[in-house]
Structures are given as C-alpha cells and as structure tokens.
Amino acid sequence: MNVTPTPIAGDWLEHPGTQSLMQALEAAGHTVLFVGGCVRNALLGVPVTDVDLSTDATPETVSHLAEAAGFKPVPTGIDHGTVTVVADGKPHEVTTFRRDVETDGRRAVVAYSTDIAEDAQRRDFTMNALYADRHGRVIDPLHGLPDLHARCVRFVGDPETRIREDYLRILRFFRFHAAYGDPMQGLEPEGLAACAALADGLHGISRERITAELRKLLAAHDPAPSVAAMFHAGILTRILPGADPRALAPLVHLDAAEPSRWLRRLAILGGATDSLRLSRAEVRDLDHLRTALGSSDTPAALGWRLGADLAADAILARAATFGTHPPWDWQPQVQRGATARFPVTAGDLMPAMQGAALGARLKQLENRWLASDLALTREELLKGA
Ligand code: ATP
Ligand code: MG
DSSP, X not given: OOBOSSOOOOHHHHOHHHHHHHHHHHHTTOOEEEETHHHHHHHHTXXXXXXXXXXXXXXXXXXXXHHXXXXXXXXXXXXXXXXXXXXXXXXXXXXXXXXXXXXXXXXXXXXXXXXXXXXXXXXXXXXXXXXXXXXXXXXXXXXXXXXXXXXOOOBSSXXXXXXXXXXXXXXXXXXXXXXXXXXXXXXXXXXHHHHHHTGGGGGGSOHHHXXXXXXXXXXXXXXXXXXXXXXXXXXXXXXXXXOOOTTXXXXXXXXXXXXXOHHHHXXXXXXXXXXXXXXXXXXXXXXXXXXXXXXXXXHHHHHHXXXXXXXXXXXXXXXXXXXXXXOTTHHHHHHHHHHOOOSOOXXXXXXXXXXXXXXXXXXXXXXXXXXXXXXXXXXXXXHHO
C-alpha cells in the first residue's frame, strides 16, 4: 500500500468530534479512514466541505460504537452501507468498505468488504479513491496521486465498464474535470471517448441525479471547457436538447466572481429542461431569465421587474450572449430599479376605471414607466392616461 511521506492536515481533520469517533472505531479493532473529497481537496489545498469516512466495520457496528461513544448515528443510507454520525455537532458520512457485485446501469449494487483495495476499485475516479488515517497519512491503493498532481480525472479501471455500471459517471467525469482538472490539458482521452460512446445510457438516469450533477458542474469556477467538451461529445444535448454552449465562456469571464449563481449559466445554454428536476422557484427564475435575455429592458427596469440578483443574472447573461459588455453603471441602475416604487396606484384611476380595464391600464402605464427608464413622474403618466 502506498503511503505518502507528508501527512495532510486541517481543522476538519483535527476536529475533536472526528478524532473521537475515529478513535472509538479503532479502539474496537476496526480500520477507519478519511476518503474521497476531503482527502483530495486537502491534497489540492482547496477547502474541505464534507467529511466522508470509510471503515471495515458494518453499519450496525458503526452505529453501536458511535452511540457507546456518546454520538448520534443516523441511518441515512443504510442500504448502501452509510451511517451519518453527528459528533460534536459535525456530521460524518461513515460508509462500510464495499465492492461492486452487480449493476443495473443506474446504481452499482454493492456488498460489504473488509478490503480497502476492493473499496477503492468501485470508486469512480483515481483522484476520488484516496484515503487518509486520522493522523493525516495518505493511503493510495490505486496510485491515484500522480493523477491528482497532474490534475487528471481518470476512471478507475476500464472507463466503458465503469460507465456501464452507473451512467451518471459520465456527468461526474465532466464535473470533476471542471472542478479539479487541468484546464490546459483537456479531458483524459480514453475517458472522454468512453463517455461519448455511451452517452445514450444517460436516458436511464433519474432527473434528480442528473440535475444534482449539472448544478455542481455549472457552479464550478469555470465549467466552460467541460461543457464545450460535453457538447462535442454529444452529451450536453442529451440532457438539454437544443442547448448551445457558445455563450458560456464569455459569461464565465463576466461572472467569475460569483459562480454560485448557476441558474444564469443554465439559462444561457438554452435547450429544453424536461430531463431536469428543478424547483418551482428555479423554473420561474429560469423563465424570467430567458424572457429577459430576449428583451431590451434597461438595467433599472430589470431591477424593478426581477429584483437585484436575478436582474444581475439577466444583464450578465445578455452581455455574454450578444458579445457586449454590460453598461458601466449597471449595478447602481439595478439597485435603483430594485428599490423604486411605481408612482401610479389603482386609486389614481378609479372610479373612472374598474376591473379588467383598470388592470390593463395600470399594466400599460407600468410599461411606459419602465420604457422611460423609470423617469416618468406620476403626473406625466396620468396626463396621458
Ligand atoms: P464533492 O463532495 O466535493 O462533490 P466528493 O468526492 O466528496 O466531492 P461525492 O459525490 O460526495 O463526491 O462522493 C463521495 C465519494 O464517493 C467520491 O469521492 C467517490 O469516491 C465515491 N462516489 C460517489 N458517487 C459515485 C459514483 N456514482 N460512482 C462511483 N463512486 C462514487
Ligand atoms: Mg462529498
């Protein structure tokens, strides 16, 4: 087993709850290791967001030992061997070592194992198959470290075989490349070819899983190269029929400070979202963004119609689509619109107007007001009314 000389460190690793939980399992004679994202991110020097642990203890034993140590085990994913243990306020996903036994192409079916090498083999990419003990000593059963250092996202084993076990791995390949790959190097060619060849398999994947991956992909600092590669491999249009990735790179250039606003990146790709599972609020916002993309509303008018955040999304997306720059003063203008009050009220038009006619007239006046960049006063508006 490969152990690297320099241990990893970090507050997440030294957390007292994490250390006591791991010690409790070790004291009972079990192996327990950090695995996946936390080890990968610590080695890359990027923030660690969640802690996954891997152990040879069964989920029942994990629950029992965690409870005996005074922690709260929650069976969050018992059918795939995961217990979430909250220790000193911090959740840990503790998963029993597993090996793949069969597959339906949507989820690998797994059995427990006591062998770390078997556990590593069923993971998706070599950079995600890294482990560390509670002192931070890194264990690399599959020689994933050279790939990690080269920032190369490489499938564990044969890419086609691994994709056939779980087609979601196609999207994960592009997502991890966007997050951790070397943008100058492009995607690992064998993996890319396998993803392109097997893209049809994505049809069997649930909308929830596809959406979760797409959301993470588009929230990466710069997803544009990955998304362009997905397009050329015939994958993007399988999840977003009709999508066009060309405006994404200019948008990323404009919005690099806030990649978390993934919806504007989705809006700019276009395409039908039937194979996604979006929240009602996301569907509404996406609709607004797409309408705003085709409108000539000023930044202040957009601020008034959509609120400051969504207006910012729309303005940046519009500039990226048309290859222009947003107006230099767009931010104060959006604020002006977002905090403005439409100066006419229903009372100004009543009792002369009522019901539907009143509504229609108010709408008409509102549009005139927006077209004047919110400049027309109550008197000016009513004069024409
Ligand atoms: P992040 O949480 O930053 O997105 P992560 O590596 O923790 O990254 P998760 O999706 O939380 O990613 O998965 C945790 C680990 O479980 C991965 O590192 C990988 O080893 C394994 N894994 C998750 N999903 C799959 C899958 N579909 N196929 C194979 N292995 C997987
Ligand atoms: Mg994770």
